[in-house]
Amino acid sequence: AQSVTQLGSHVSVSEGALVLLRCNYSSSVPPYLFWYVQYPNQGLQLLLKYTTGATLVKGINGFEAEFKKSETSFHLTKPSAHMSDAAEYFCAVTPGRNNNDMRFGAGTRLTVKP
Amino acid sequence: KAGVTQTPRYLIKTRGQQVTLSCSPISGHRSVSWYQQTPGQGLQFLFEYFSETQRNKGNFPGRFSGRQFSNSRSEMNVSTLELGDSALYLCASRMAANTGELFFGEGSRLTVL
16 A cells, blocks of 8 residues: 655744655555645645656645655755745655545644744 | 535534534535544545445444435534544545545534533
């Protein structure tokens, strides 16, 4: 079965600094990978996804992630953090296109300091 | 286009009671999935319904059940509530089962006293 591990349950950055949230996956078949964001008292919103093709994926709000098969990683980055980026971020994996078994990581809470 | 709507948003129950949560998917979406989110266990898959049939089920006890109606709206029920059932219950919809992006509602926050 597939799984994801998010390294660091809490990440704190200063406004304007680089955001790097780490995600490593395990999958026996080529995975589809997702990053979701959750603001307080809200549901999850899709930031970006990797299915096939280009390994660098651009998402909403200036976020991007790169699929690295050799490292089994799908880290999320943003060049310059904004206060509004403070939220919880979840990495998720499915076994390819058949994503009726989406597995989520434990989440990383991002704090942005002024 | 309206998003996924979950009701109620907040509710408080006592141990032993039962609760029913409702989810209206995005118009045209026929698949509805339910997740439980807790600080300790994170996001855990409960079940998915498509065309009124349960297509996939997570590892939860039989106290957790669900159903889907012909208009794709879904309900989940938890009977004989336990303190550990306190959680945010998230509903997600998509066009079809097994494929496609999941769109999440804002959740129903259940507190069991």
